[in-house]
Amino acid sequence: MRFTLYGYIVARDDVDFMLNYVFNRSRDDPIIVQHGSLIEVTGPKRGIQMNCSVLLEFDMRIKNGKKGEDDLQLIDGTNELQEMFFLCKQSILRINGDCGAVDMSLGIVYNGVEATAGVAISELVSVFDLSLSCDLSMLEERRGEIPLFHGTISESCGLKRFVMAMSLNTMMHLNFKVDKNGSNVVEHFCSFEAKQQECASHQIKFELANISVKVTWSML
CATH class of the missing domain: 2.60.40 (Immunoglobulin-like)
Incomplete structure (x- = not known):
């Protein structure tokens, strides 16, 4: 099964509190993915500092018609990440939504x-x-x-x-x-x-x- 996806995933840390895009595609420039396949990400544009909590924000949708109101909400919300979340160098974060879930592989890079x-x-x-x-x-x-x-x-x-x-x-x-x-x-x-x-x-x-x-x- 193929899906046409668009939306964003961003991170905010205490470097500048600005949006640091991990994924960012507009409705006019979506991506097409197979169920269970990898999503090509665009960032982050710089490293994400983990000296404090990091806020992860996301809003991803499935294109489902000619108008935006016909689209399906895949995931939407926020998640706070702390260094203790990473019990090992790499972890999997599952973001559940109304029409499915997105698994993110994250890891801490020391030095x-x-x-x-x-x-x-x-x-x-x-x-x-x-x-x-x-x-x-x-x-x-x-x-x-x-x-x-x-x-x-x-x-x-x-x-x-x-x-x-x-x-x-x-x-x-x-x-x-x-x-x-x-x-x-x-x-x-x-x-x-x-x-x-x-x-x-x-x-x-x-x-x-x-x-x-x-x-x-x-x-x-």
Whole structure:
């Protein structure tokens, strides 16, 4: 079953008490998701400080007709989060609503830095499918793969920037998969170590295109 969703999820902390959008789509620009599938989020735009309680606000709706009054309310309300909520580094928060529920995976990042990754594709030889994912690890602990992008590349371009939070000295592994006609998948990994303030870059030469990656670190 497919749903057309729009609305917002925001967080407020004591940094500036402003709306820090985690998800934000208008009715004219909704997303289509399968039941039980992941929702692509847009943020947060900066790290969320957990020195005090954080207020999570949400209003998400299912588009159900030509007019807004015909739409269904998925979730609506607020939730207060405190550091003690995170008994481990990662937790699942279920937000129940009138027409379903949304599960959010949250985690605390200690000694955190922010990585902004930019990806540019040049010298394109042929159209191909690109999948990009990220895996974070520190010592023997691994968070698991985070999908960042999947789509068809038909011209030289720059992908949207990807922002991730992680602890200092964490290794960030980016996995690029280039696929032409579903018959020949070529995979390449490149790794970056989290620093306080630094830039790093990496060049990848595939048969079908060149891909350049630039990562900029900043304090949360």
